[in-house]
Amino acid sequence: MRMRAAVLEEFGQPLVVQEIDLEEPKTGEVLVRLVACGVCHTDMYTASGVDPSGYAPAVLGHEGAGVVEAVGEGVDSLRVGDHVVTLFSPQCRECEHCLSPRTNICLAIRDQQGKGYLPDGTTRLSRDGEPIRHFMGTSTFAEYTVMPAIALAKVSPEAPLDRACLFACGLSTGLGAAMYTAKVEAGTTCVVFGAGMVGLGAVAGCRLQGADRIVCVDLSQERLQMARHQGATDVMIGGADTVEAILEMTGGFGADHTIEATGLVGVMRQAVESARMGWGLATMCGVAGKGETIAIIPRLLITGRRVAGSSFGGVKGRDQVPQLVQRYLDGDIDVDAFLSHRLTLDEVNEGFDLMHAQDGIRSVIEFA
Ligand SMILES: NC(=O)c1ccc[n+]([C@@H]2O[C@H](COP(=O)([O-])OP(=O)(O)OC[C@H]3O[C@@H](n4cnc5c(N)ncnc54)[C@H](O)[C@@H]3O)[C@@H](O)[C@H]2O)c1
Numbered sequence: 001m002r003m004r005a006a007v008l009e010e011f012g013q014p015l016v017v018q019e020i021d022l023e024e025p026k027t028g029e030v031l032v033r034l035v036a037c038g039v040c041h042t043d044m045y046t047a048s049g050v051d052p053s054g055y056a057p058a059v060l061g062h063e064g065a066g067v068v069e070a071v072g073e074g075v076d077s078l079r080v081g082d083h084v085v086t087l088f089s090p091q092c093r094e095c096e097h098c099l100s101p102r103t104n105i106c107l108a109i110r111d112q113q114g115k116g117y118l119p120d121g122t123t124r125l126s127r128d129g130e131p132i133r134h135f136m137g138t139s140t141f142a143e144y145t146v147m148p149a150i151a152l153a154k155v156s157p158e159a160p161l162d163r164a165c166l167f168a169c170g171l172s173t174g175l176g177a178a179m180y181t182a183k184v185e186a187g188t189t190c191v192v193f194g195a196g197m198v199g200l201g202a203v204a205g206c207r208l209q210g211a212d213r214i215v216c217v218d219l220s221q222e223r224l225q226m227a228r229h230q231g232a233t234d235v236m237i238g239g240a241d242t243v244e245a246i247l248e249m250t251g252g253f254g255a256d257h258t259i260e261a262t263g264l265v266g267v268m269r270q271a272v273e274s275a276r277m278g279w280g281l282a283t284m285c286g287v288a289g290k291g292e293t294i295a296i297i298p299r300l301l302i303t304g305r306r307v308a309g310s311s312f313g314g315v316k317g318r319d320q321v322p323q324l325v326q327r328y329l330d331g332d333i334d335v336d337a338f339l340s341h342r343l344t345l346d347e348v349n350e351g352f353d354l355m356h357a358q359d360g361i362r363s364v365i366e367f368a
């Protein structure tokens, strides 16, 4: 079939919206008609050419939500008409990692996905017979996508898809970092560094876990205001004296949980240093620049602080994204507050400009 998609043609150049070809789903695959798609940093990072693993031409986009239009052979988990959220982090339910409760990092299709192919090593995207690669296994800056069924979470049809799409990446990452990676306990003190989509999600996750005190640190007063709305009990502007300020707030000990959502290694260090002696857990969500490292004084670890990393918030996508969406429908998470701008597919590059200017939390592309 023919469809419109935003293609990364050349690194550092705007995406080019154009008509391309999409093949029908093969065994284990599903055709999804996209209804909405968020614009995320990872799309911009890859488009800029800074990402060393990037490739072109490719159809970017990974925060998608839509409706199943057709299923390939052997797909029994989804039916035509189902509402789905795309998962760049799939869940096959069979590999060693999927069978373990300790991780959400599925091993089933990693190699091919990383190279821009569907699990059988080919693409469904092309132009004049020349293949175009998939991105993050999702390629949702397009009217339609073909994806493995193991990378689609079936969500309640009651959830508006322009908000459900935010659960495809940043929001679930933040919520999950608090709920599934850190497993924040009721009554604890938590510090969240960063109040973008991920940090605000983490604030909400700490609240849902029953944290007593939630401190959010960011550079923007406006974003800190949003953090209060999501449940932060204290907010502060970040800087060189942040660790000192947090130690002061916690009787000199530090916080039970710190969650980093900035991507800055200097802030990651602060997250470790402001975690509590004895048991403080510092959870890293941010994606740092290639080659960057975190400096940690070993004594901080010997005296009981721990460090964890969280990919997609530790969320096992097919099982837990529907649960998180349900909590939104139950009124536990104000997702509307994150949807800052609505764009058409043709305006996708504006989404990058808005993100660059830190204008709003998320721009969402809506497909007519
Ligand atoms: N682990 C994952 O699976 C995953 C998924 C999505 C995003 N991410 C990463 O998470 C990070 C956050 O994503 P986002 O969409 O929320 O980004 P964002 O840019 O919207 O938010 C980052 C926030 O950090 C704040 N900040 C900057 N310097 C700071 C400082 N010194 N102290 C405190 N706050 C500071 C900024 O003001 C901004 O509000 C990025 O690195 C992103 O790549 C990771």
Ligand SMILES: [Zn+2]
Residues within 6 Å of the ligand: 090, 091, 092, 093, 094, 095, 096, 097, 098, 105, 106, 107, 108
């Ligand atoms: Zn798996």
Ligand SMILES: [Zn+2]
Residues within 6 Å of the ligand: 040, 041, 042, 043, 062, 063, 169, 170
């Ligand atoms: Zn993302």
